Amino acid sequence: DTAVSQTPKYLVTQMGNDKSIKCEQNLGHDTMYWYKQDSKKFLKIMFSYNNKELIINETVPNRFSPKSPDKAHLNLHINSLELGDSAVYFCASSLGPAGGNTEAFFGQGTRLTVV
Amino acid sequence: SQQGEEDPQALSIQEGENATMNCSYKTSINNLQWYRQNSGRGLVHLILIRSNEREKHSGRLRVTLDTSKKSSSLLITASRAADTASYFCATDLFQGKLIFGQGTELSVKP
Numbered sequence: 001d002t003a004v005s006q007t008p009k010y011l012v013t014q015m016g017n018d019k020s021i022k023c024e025q026n027l028g029h030d031t032m033y034w035y036k037q038d039s040k041k042f043l044k045i046m047f048s049y050n051n052k053e054l055i056i057n058e059t060v061p062n063r064f065s066p067k068s069p070d071k072a073h074l075n076l077h078i079n080s081l082e083l084g085d086s087a088v089y090f091c092a093s094s095l096g097p098a099g100g101n102t103e104a105f106f107g108q109g110t111r112l113t114v115v
Numbered sequence: 116s117q118q119g120e121e122d123p124q125a126l127s128i129q130e131g132e133n134a135t136m137n138c139s140y141k142t143s144i145n146n147l148q149w150y151r152q153n154s155g156r157g158l159v160h161l162i163l164i165r166s167n168e169r170e171k172h173s174g175r176l177r178v179t180l181d182t183s184k185k186s187s188s189l190l191i192t193a194s195r196a197a198d199t200a201s202y203f204c205a206t207d208l209f210q211g212k213l214i215f216g217q218g219t220e221l222s223v224k225p
Contacts, residue, residue: 004157033213041152041201043215056212090157094213101146101165104205104213106157 003027006091006107013081014115021076021110023091031055032074033104034066035090043090049074050096081114088112119204119216127222134191136219138204139184145207147180149189152201152218161189161202194223 006023013019025032033056034046048056052068063079074091088109095102122137138147146165150158164171164180164187171178177190191198201218208214 035215040217041220042217043158043203045212045214048212092158101163101207103148103160103163104158105160106150108157109155 004091004093004105004107006089006110008110009108010111010113012113012115015081015083017081018077018079019081019112020078021089021091021112023074023076023107025072025091025093025105027093027095027105028072029093029095029105030071031094031096032068032071033092033094034074034076035092037088037090037109039087047074047076078112081112083114086112086114119206119214121202121204121216121219123219124217125220125222127224128194130194130196130223130225132194132223134194134198134221134223136189136202136204136221138187138189138216140187140204140206140216141185142206142208144182147178147187148205148207148213149176149178149187150203150205150215152203154200158203191221194221196223196225199223 004025031050033048037043046060047066049068065077068074090109091107092104094104119140148163149161152158162173175192180187203218205215
C-alpha cells in the first residue's frame with residue numbers, strides 16, 4: 001500500500017498549457033509539502049500545508065497554485081507552463097509541522113517536461 | 116545561498132569501504148535528517164538527529180551533529196553496491212521548513 005502517491009509519474013506538455021499533479025497520503029499525517037527537484041538534484045521547498053492550511057509559500061510564481069481539499073490530499077496546479085518549469089516535483093507528508101521532530105515521507109515524484 | 120551544503124558532491128568507493136558525507140548549515144535547527152534517493156525514485160528517510168544530540172546510530176549508519184560548527188556527517192560502514200544512491204541532509208528549521216542540501220552522489224563499486 002503506497003503511503004504517498006502522486007499522479008501522473010510523467011507529464012510532457014507544451015509551453016503555455018495548464019496542468020495538475022495530484023498527491024494523496026494514507027498515513028494520517030497533518031502536514032503535506034511540494035518540492036521541486038531541478039536537473040542538478042537540488043530540492044527546493046515550494047509549499048507546505050498543515051491541516052489544509054497553507055503555512056509555507058516559498059516565493060513561488062503565482063502560476064503555481066496548491067489546493068488541499070482535505071488533509072490527505074495536496075494537489076498542485078500550474079498555469080501557463082514555461083520551459084523552466086521542467087523538473088521533478090515531489091509531494092511529501094509528515095506527522096506534524098516540521099518543528100515536531102518528525103520525518104517526511106516522499107512520493108515517487110512527477111517528472112514534468114515542458115516542450 | 117542555501118541552508119545546507121554537502122561535501123563531497125560525488126564519492127566513489129569500493130564495496131566494503133566506509134563512506135563519509137558531510138553537511139554544513141547556516142542557521143539554528145530543530146533537528147537534522149538524512150535521506151537517500153535512488154535514481155528515479157523518491158527520497159527515503161534514513162535517520163534523524165535532534166539538536167541536543169551529538170551522535171546517533173542505525174544499523175551501518177552513524178550520524179554526528181556539531182551544532183557549534185553547524186555541521187553533520189553521515190558515515191556508512193562496510194558499504195555495499197546497493198548503497199549506491201544520492202544522500203541528502205535536511206535541516207528542520209523552527210519556522211516549520213525542511214530544507215535540503217544538494218546531496219552527495221555515492222557510487223559503490225562491487
